[in-house]
Amino acid sequence: MESFPKRHELAINCVYTAMLQPVNVAKVLIQVGYEPLPPVYRGPSMFFFAGGFYYPNIFKYMQYLKDKEGTIFVLYRGIVPRLCGTVLSNTVRNEVLGLIPKTESRCPPEQIANEVGRQCAATAAAVIASHPLLVITNRMIVAIVGSEDKYSSFLGAIGSILTDQGVLGFYSGIVPHLLCEVSGRAMEVLLEELFEKCDLNRKLGLPFESKTALPVSSLHSFLSYPLQLTTTIMSVNNCGMAVSELPVMQGTSPGMVACLKGLWNTGSLKRGSNLMFTRKAPSQTWHTPPTETEGSEGALAPVIRPSHYDSSGPEAIKEE
Numbered sequence: 001m002e003s004f005p006k007r008h009e010l011a012i013n014c015v016y017t018a019m020l021q022p023v024n025v026a027k028v029l030i031q032v033g034y035e036p037l038p039p040v041y042r043g044p045s046m047f048f049f050a051g052g053f054y055y056p057n058i059f060k061y062m063q064y065l066k067d068k069e070g071t072i073f074v075l076y077r078g079i080v081p082r083l084c085g086t087v088l089s090n091t092v093r094n095e096v097l098g099l100i101p102k103t104e105s106r107c108p109p110e111q112i113a114n115e116v117g118r119q120c121a122a123t124a125a126a127v128i129a130s131h132p133l134l135v136i137t138n139r140m141i142v143a144i145v146g147s148e149d150k151y152s153s154f155l156g157a158i159g160s161i162l163t164d165q166g167v168l169g170f171y172s173g174i175v176p177h178l179l180c181e182v183s184g185r186a187m188e189v190l191l192e193e194l195f196e197k198c199d200l201n202r203k204l205g206l207p208f209e210s211k212t213a214l215p216v217s218s219l220h221s222f223l224s225y226p227l228q229l230t231t232t233i234m235s236v237n238n239c240g241m242a243v244s245e246l247p248v249m250q251g252t253s254p255g256m257v258a259c260l261k262g263l264w265n266t267g268s269l270k271r272g273s274n275l276m277f278t279r280k281a282p283s284q285t286w287h288t289p290p291t292e293t294e295g296s297e298g299a300l301a302p303v304i305r306p307s308h309y310d311s312s313g314p315e316a317i318k319e320e
Contacts, residue, residue: 010090017086022075024082026061028141031232031272033248037064065144077144078137080154085133089126096122112193116186123185127178132170134177135161135235146242164240173234176256180227184220226269230259 037060039053056064065074100121103114136157143151150160161169221228237244238254248268263269 010087013086013090014083017082018079021079021082022062023058025075025077025141025144026058026065027272028138028232029065029144030058030061031229032142032145032236032243033246033268033271034142034145034243036068037061069144074144078140081133081136081140081157085130085137088133089130092129093122093126096125112190115193116189119185119189120182123182124178127181128174131174131177134231135170135172138232138235139239139241142236142241142243145246148241151241161239169239172237172239173231173256176227176230176234176259180224180231184217184224187220188217222273225273226260226263229263229269229271229273230256233259233263 035055037056039055041053055061062075066072068074097118100118102118103110105111105114136154139151139161140154140157149156151157165172233249234256237249237259243249248266248271260269263271
């Protein structure tokens with residue numbers, strides 16, 4: 001009966017992962033700088049304060065991918081390795097937690113340190129075990145950019161990585177991934193243990209048992225997003241795929257520090273973090289729209305299109 005909660009949690013995680021796979025596909029493509037839809041100029045308003053060129057939101061992005069490929073299954077590219085990664089990660093984490101005993105000390109600081117150490121060790125083991133499946137997932141997704149057939153299937157992706165890069169290719173981007181996941185888990189467990197062992201709910205006068213996991217996870221996700229972005233870029237860069245030739249991927253190799261520095265220099269540390277709303281295009285990429293005094297009302301705003309734009313996409317239109 002003890003395994004039931006773990007199986008129940010695993011089933012929920014798998015369903016959640018499968019439901020969000022279309023969002024993950026679009027997010028990964030945005031993170032690597034694949035923007036097939038040109039931005040639209042929007043003037044200053046309550047929602048677009050500064051005015052400028054804005055990319056469509058993620059829903060229009062997913063609709064474009066479906067229309068371009070002619071099937072909704074394009075939004076589920078990489079679903080098999082991602083589900084396998086979810087199962088493997090949860091299994092390894094639970095097994096490692098079962099192998100590391102809890103401390104018998106009654107000293108709260110020692111109990112907190114022991115639990116944080118246990119959870120961090122389990123998380124690190126889970127990341128190391130499942131990272132190859134993350135690399136496979138990301139490469140199957142970014143194969144959409146160049147339509148690489150060798151990454152069109154799970155087994156084909158495994159063979160291509162082994163042939164091109166060897167076993168080490170499965171661990172591209174492992175360092176930022178480890179730092180991101182372990183630091184996040186440490187923050188969550190530390191605060192949970194502090195609230196429990198030090199009875200902070202009563203001391204702070206909270207009328208209910210405080211649940212810190214969700215707010216701490218959200219805060220950590222915001223702070224560690226550059227590491228998430230670096231993990232995605234390093235997992236697909238310099239592997240002989242067309243995605244490596246995208247303009248925004250230049251200067252982001254070969255290591256984690258160089259990648260972070262390249263993203264910092266281009267102001268792209270948060271690229272792909274805002275998905276539900278329109279995303280502002282880099283100001284240095286686009287011409288400013290013509291003014292009303294030039295007699296351009298209702299005219300198309302001139303746009304410099306990067307080479308990876310799909311010529312069949314809609315034009316950038318100046319909206320009132």
